[in-house]
Amino acid sequence: MTIYRHFYVKSHAITTPKINLKDLPGSAGRMDVLARCINSAFWLSYGIRKNVIFHTILHGEPNPPVYIRIEGERLRKMAPDERNIAIFIKKALERMREDKEIESTPGVFVCKKSFKELLEENKDKDFYLLTEGGKNIKEVNIGNKPFFFLGDYKDLEEKEKELLYKYKATPISLGKKSYLSSHCITIINWFLDEME
Numbered sequence: 001m002t003i004y005r006h007f008y009v010k011s012h013a014i015t016t017p018k019i020n021l022k023d024l025p026g027s028a029g030r031m032d033v034l035a036r037c038i039n040s041a042f043w044l045s046y047g048i049r050k051n052v053i054f055h056t057i058l059h060g061e062p063n064p065p066v067y068i069r070i071e072g073e074r075l076r077k078m079a080p081d082e083r084n085i086a087i088f089i090k091k092a093l094e095r096m097r098e099d100k101e102i103e104s105t106p107g108v109f110v111c112k113k114s115f116k117e118l119l120e121e122n123k124d125k126d127f128y129l130l131t132e133g134g135k136n137i138k139e140v141n142i143g144n145k146p147f148f149f150l151g152d153y154k155d156l157e158e159k160e161k162e163l164l165y166k167y168k169a170t171p172i173s174l175g176k177k178s179y180l181s182s183h184c185i186t187i188i189n190w191f192l193d194e195m196e
């Protein structure tokens, strides 16, 4: 049985396809952080992790929230560098429909969706909130439908954390140091690889 690894990163990136690919950290609302998280979620030296599903909601102006999901099993043609990943986000924003989810490029899905809707749709999964003050991951029995939630360069807001706890999320920690979100994803992938 394949155990799928779900990751959610809250993003403050912009929600217009008018992205300056030369300014991902600035005018694109830290889209560089999001691109690095996607890189960490999927890439191995010689391939893509097919058992990863990456979720994000873009919260930047002018049209939030925009939900994007990337599925490793269907993902094609994306290269691991930040600029190329951003091109696929740009295509998703260009092709997005207001009324229904579409697959903008192979393995990349886009639609309008709130955080609450995302949690409700995935409530069959085992939710884990990544937070420095949580229980050490080494002491947690990770379930077989794991779904990890992280902030980007900013933490999740209190109301989002409260909502996660209503959905019985477990707060887990990778240690007392505060790591970059993309590094957290690499650590989790490594940790789960070791457990397999």
Ligand SMILES: C[S@@+](CC[C@H](N)C(=O)[O-])C[C@H]1O[C@@H](n2cnc3c(N)ncnc32)[C@H](O)[C@@H]1O
Binding pocket: 129, 130, 131, 132, 133, 149, 150, 151, 152, 153, 154, 155, 156, 172, 173, 174, 175, 176, 177, 178, 179, 180, 181, 184
């Ligand atoms: C760069 S940190 C957030 C930045 C910082 N906390 C702030 O808002 O100023 C990005 C995310 O990584 C996760 N994170 C970082 N270090 C962690 C740790 N030691 N254990 C668990 N999660 C961690 C948290 O989910 C956090 O929201």
